[in-house]
Structure formats: structure tokens, C-alpha cells
Amino acid sequence: MLMGIVKGMVVSTQKDEHLIGTKLLIVQAVDSQHKPLRDEEVAVDAVGAGVGEYVLLCQGSSARNVFADPKMPVDLVVVGIIDKQPGD
Amino acid sequence: MLMGIVKGMVVSTQKDEHLIGTKLLIVQAVDSQHKPLRDEEVAVDAVGAGVGEYVLLCQGSSARNVFADPKMPVDLVVVGIIDKQPGD
Amino acid sequence: MLMGIVKGMVVSTQKDEHLIGTKLLIVQAVDSQHKPLRDEEVAVDAVGAGVGEYVLLCQGSSARNVFADPKMPVDLVVVGIIDKQPGD
Amino acid sequence: MLMGIVKGMVVSTQKDEHLIGTKLLIVQAVDSQHKPLRDEEVAVDAVGAGVGEYVLLCQGSSARNVFADPKMPVDLVVVGIIDKQPGD
Amino acid sequence: MLMGIVKGMVVSTQKDEHLIGTKLLIVQAVDSQHKPLRDEEVAVDAVGAGVGEYVLLCQGSSARNVFADPKMPVDLVVVGIIDKQPGD
Numbered sequence: 001m002l003m004g005i006v007k008g009m010v011v012s013t014q015k016d017e018h019l020i021g022t023k024l025l026i027v028q029a030v031d032s033q034h035k036p037l038r039d040e041e042v043a044v045d046a047v048g049a050g051v052g053e054y055v056l057l058c059q060g061s062s063a064r065n066v067f068a069d070p071k072m073p074v075d076l077v078v079v080g081i082i083d084k085q086p087g088d
Numbered sequence: 089m090l091m092g093i094v095k096g097m098v099v100s101t102q103k104d105e106h107l108i109g110t111k112l113l114i115v116q117a118v119d120s121q122h123k124p125l126r127d128e129e130v131a132v133d134a135v136g137a138g139v140g141e142y143v144l145l146c147q148g149s150s151a152r153n154v155f156a157d158p159k160m161p162v163d164l165v166v167v168g169i170i171d172k173q174p175g176d
Numbered sequence: 177m178l179m180g181i182v183k184g185m186v187v188s189t190q191k192d193e194h195l196i197g198t199k200l201l202i203v204q205a206v207d208s209q210h211k212p213l214r215d216e217e218v219a220v221d222a223v224g225a226g227v228g229e230y231v232l233l234c235q236g237s238s239a240r241n242v243f244a245d246p247k248m249p250v251d252l253v254v255v256g257i258i259d260k261q262p263g264d
Numbered sequence: 265m266l267m268g269i270v271k272g273m274v275v276s277t278q279k280d281e282h283l284i285g286t287k288l289l290i291v292q293a294v295d296s297q298h299k300p301l302r303d304e305e306v307a308v309d310a311v312g313a314g315v316g317e318y319v320l321l322c323q324g325s326s327a328r329n330v331f332a333d334p335k336m337p338v339d340l341v342v343v344g345i346i347d348k349q350p351g352d
Numbered sequence: 353m354l355m356g357i358v359k360g361m362v363v364s365t366q367k368d369e370h371l372i373g374t375k376l377l378i379v380q381a382v383d384s385q386h387k388p389l390r391d392e393e394v395a396v397d398a399v400g401a402g403v404g405e406y407v408l409l410c411q412g413s414s415a416r417n418v419f420a421d422p423k424m425p426v427d428l429v430v431v432g433i434i435d436k437q438p439g440d
Contacts, residue, residue, distance in 0.1 A: 001288075001305065001306040001307070001308075001338065001339055001340055002305055002306065003274065003290075003304070003306060007120065008120060010091065010144065010170055011170070011171045012144055012168035012169060012170050012171060013169075013171050014135055014136070014168065014169040014171075015135060015144065015167060015168030015169070016134055016135065016154045016167040016168060018153065018154070019167060019168060024089075024144070026091075026120050029303070031303055031304040032271070032272060032290050032304055037303040037304075038303065039117070039119055039125040039126065040091070040119040040120055040125075041089065041090055042089040042090065042091060042144060043089070044089075046280055046337075047278055047279060047280060048278070056274065056276055056279065056288070056306060058337040058338060058339050059339045060148055060149075060150075060324055060325060060339050061148060061149045061150060061237075061324075061325045061413075062324075062325060062327070062328055062336070062337050062338055062339045063150070063337060063339070064150055064153075065282065065328075065334075065335045065336065065337045066280045066282070066335075066337045070153075071153045071154075072150070072153065073134075073146040073150050073151060073153045073154045073165060073167045074089065074146060074150055075089055075146050075147045075148050075150045075151070076089055077337060079279060079280040079283060079337045080276035080278065080279030080280060080283060081276060081277075081278040081279070082274055082275070082276050083275045083276060083277050083278075095208070096208060098179065098232065098258055099258070099259045100232055100256035100257060100258050100259055101257075101259050102223055102224070102256065102257040102259075103223060103232065103255060103256030103257070104222055104223065104242045104255040104256065106241065106242070107255060107256060112177075112232070114179075114208050127205070127207055127213040127214070128179070128207040128208055128213075129177065129178055130177040130178065130179060130232060131177070132177075148236055148237075148238075149236060149237045149238060149325075149413075151238070152238055152241075158241075159241045159242075160238070160241065161222075161234040161238050161239060161241045161242045161253060161255045162177065162234060162238055163177055163234050163235045163236050163238045163239070164177055183384070184384060186355065186408065186434055187434070187435045188408055188432035188433060188434050188435060189433075189435050190399055190400070190432065190433040190435075191399060191408065191431060191432030191433070192398055192399065192418045192431040192432060194417065194418070195431060195432060200353075200408070202355075202384050215381070215383055215389040215390070216355070216383040216384055216389075217353065217354055218353040218354065218355060218408060219353070220353075236412055236413075236414075237325075237412060237413045237414060239414070240414055240417075246417075247417045247418075248414070248417065249398075249410040249414050249415060249417045249418045249429065249431045250353065250410065250414055251353055251410050251411045251412050251414045251415070252353055265376075265393065265394040265395070265396075265426065265427055265428055266393055266394065267362065267378075267392070267394060293391070295391055295392040296359065296360060296378050296392055301391040301392075302391065310368055310425075311366055311367060311368060312366070320362065320364050320367065320376070320394060322425040322426060322427050323427045324412055324413060324427050325412075325413045326412075326413060326415070326416055326424070326425050326426055326427045327425060327427070329370065329416075329422075329423045329424065329425045330368045330370070330423075330425045341425065343367060343368040343371060343425045344364035344366065344367030344368060344371060345364060345365075345366040345367070346362055346363070346364050347363045347364060347365050347366075
């Protein structure tokens with residue numbers, strides 16, 4: 001998984017039906033010192049995360065597991081909000 | 089998922105039978121400021137996207153979920169058209 | 177998916193039994209201007225592609241879908257031959 | 265798989281229910297000379313690894329296989345503690 | 353898939369039970385000219401490969417297919433030994 005910061009939201013009216021009702025967050029992966037890593041990506045929120053929060057991201061097919069709908073076309077999901085870790 | 093811009097189309101007459109009838113789009117991943125990221129890739133369209141549109145891309149095995157045919161050999165799909173986001 | 181050029185073939189006599197009879201191609205990913213991207217990889221041919229051809233590549237678990245044998249240990253497959261696209 | 269060093273832990277109180285009770289480790293991938301590779305990532309521990317230990321990491325959907333719960337949203341797992349290898 | 357050279361072995365006594373009895377090889381991906389690509393990774397051997405051999409590597413979930421045990425937490429497997437190819 002990756003650590004990341006939520007930077008904003010994406011609004012998409014015309015989208016796959018399985019994505020209707022999801023919250024799409026723009027996230028920036030960071031290391032334990034909060035240094036930005038990689039490029040911005042879009043993650044589906046599964047824990048009620050908001051802009052500026054420090055989160056835990058799950059990638060790939062495992063990311064689908066947090067949703068009841070197995071047809072969800074998602075490859076990155078916010079699976080936790082990080083409280084505290086060494087770099088804080 | 090990734091944000092991207094549709095740059096063109098790919099035409100392939102001789103292809104796997106499960107891809108017949110799909111629209112193959114050349115896409116460029118971008119960040120929220122529309123800055124190009126990574127290299128060009130090819131995505132299958134699932135939402136009626138056209139050249140120049142700003143889209144949401146799903147990668148990997150989850151990308152297959154938007155199609156009725158589970159044998160579709162696809163690893164990148166346009167799953168939404170982005171209306172508006174912070175960098176716009 | 178990726179666009180690529182077939183550069184050669186790999187011969188492997190001692191291999192996993194599910195790969196027996198496959199054609200293993202060395203491929204170079206390229207963009208729509210045919211500029212090389214990433215490093216060389218090896219793809220299994222599913223469409224009768226030859227050296228020098230411009231092809232469409234599917235990555236990951238979806239790549240297995242084009243073969244009847246679900247135990248095929250492959251992660252990259254040539255799923256189409258590209259006819260024509262913007263950079264040609 | 266990757267070789268890595270455990271650098272710390274992540275604490276997340278608000279997380280997906282399938283992650284409750286897991287130990288989340290900050291890991292740094294390294295080569296056989298212990299030289300850092302790639303960026304820090306977060307792995308779920310499956311073998312009782314601690315900070316400073318030299319470990320074996322499994323990525324992607326295969327990483328879920330070590331847990332009894334098939335709904336675990338994990339993409340990186342510590343699957344072994346490395347005893348000894350050429351660079352030691 | 354990737355071409356690679358076997359550089360050594362990893363010994364891990366304390367590991368996930370599904371990995372017991374496997375041979376863990378340190379591999380370096382290479383191109384057709386044998387030039388090193390990417391960083392070192394660890395692959396499970398499925399074909400009896402030894403140090404110095406030039407091999408074919410399968411990544412991701414497809415890599416699990418070569419083993420009888422579907423719970424194997426592996427993401428990279430040596431699926432063939434390469435005899436000969438253009439750069440040799």
C-alpha cells in the first residue's frame with residue numbers, strides 16, 4: 001500500500017454505472033516524511049476521507065474488495081486514515 | 089485511477105476476437121494541472137469519450153469489469169468523462 | 177494497453193508446460209510517433225504477429241484471457257496488429 | 265517479490281473493517297547489497313517482522329493469499345524474513 | 353514477461369507456510385543485449401534454473417498459475433530458461 005495526501009476531488013457526471021455515488025479523490029503518494037512520490041492519481045474513498053488528510057491507499061484488484069459491488073472498475077482506494085507514524 | 093486526455097484512435101483490423109467492436113483510444117495521463125505524466129497508452133472506451141476529452145482511466149484487472157464479456161483482453165479503460173476538478 | 181514493435185523472438189526449450197507451443201516475441205513499447213518507451217519485454221503472440229510489425233499489447237491478468245488454457249503463466253500478450261493511427 | 269527493510273509502523277484507527285487487527289509496516293525495498301530501491305511503501309505483516317528486519321515482500325493480488333480473509337484490501341505483504349543472501 | 357539473469361539465492365527460514373520448499377532466486381531483468389534493466393527482484397523458480405542462467409520471468413497473478421498450490425504468495429516466477437535469442 002501507499003501513504004498519501006488527499007489533494008482534491010474529481011467530478012464526473014458521465015461515468016460507468018458502477019461508479020455512480022462514489023467519491024473520487026485526487027491523491028498524492030508521499031513517504032513517511034510527507035515528501036511527494038510519484039504522480040497524482042485518483043482514488044475512490046472508502047473511509048470518509050477529506051482534502052488534506054493523510055491516508056492509506058490500496059492498489060490493484062485488492063482495492064475492489066472493500067466494496068459490496070464486485071463489478072466496481074476501481075484500481076486505487078483510500079482504505080484508512082493515518083493517525084500517526086514515524087515522520088510526523 | 090488516472091486522469092487523462094484522449095489524443096487519438098488506434099485502428100487494428102487483425103485483433104483478438106473479444107476486442108472486435110471496441111473503440112481503442114490513445115490516451116495521455118495528466119495531473120490536475122493537465123501536465124502530461126507517463127507515456128502514451130491505449131485504453132478501451134466504455135463511456136463514449138472522444139479526442140480532446142478529459143477522462144478517468146481504470147487500470148488492471150478491474151478495467152475488465154465494465155464490459156459484459158469477461159474474456160476481454162483489456163488492461164486500461166476510460167470509465168468516466170471528467171467535468172471539473174481543482175486544476176480547471 | 178500499449179503500442180509496440182516486435183523486435184525478435186525468444187527460444188526457450190526448458191519451460192513451464194503451459195507455455196509449450198507458444199510464440200515468444202521480444203517487444204519494444206512505443207508511442208504514437210513510434211518513439212521507444214520503457215524497456216524491452218517478452219510477449220506471447222495471439223494474432224500471428226511477426227518481427228517489425230506494429231502491435232497492440234495487453235498486460236497483466238487480462239492477458240491470459242485470450243488463451244483457452246487458464247493456467248498459462250503469461251503477463252503480456254500481442255492482442256492486435258495496428259493498421260494505422262495518428263503518428264503514421 | 266522484493267527484498268526490503270522494515271523502517272517503522274503506520275497507525276490508522278479509522279480504516280476498512282477487513283484491516284482491523286493487522287500490523288502495517290513502512291518498508292523500503294532494497295537490493296542484495298541493501299541499497300535502497302524505489303519509494304517507501306506500506307506492507308501488512310504476515311510473519312511477525314519488526315523494525316530493522318530484512319524481509320521478503322509479495323506484491324499485488326497474490327499478497328492476499330496469505331490471509332484467511334479473502335476480502336482483505338492489501339497489495340503488499342511481508343511473507344518472509346530473510347536469513348542470509350549474497351550481499352550480506 | 354521479462355528476460356533476466358539469475359544472480360543468487362535468498363534464504364528465509366521464517367516464511368509463509370505456502371512458500372516452504374520453494375527456491376527463491378535473486379534475478380536481474382535484462383534486455384536482449386543482456387543490459388541490466390530495473391532493480392533486482394526475487395523470483396520463485398519453477399523450471400530448475402541456477403545462478404548465471406538466462407531466464408524468462410512471469411509477473412503478477414499469472415505467476416501463481418505454474419504451481420499446484422493456488423494460495424502461493426508469489427508475484428514473480430522463473431517460467432523458462434532462454435536458449436538463444438537475437439542479442440546472444
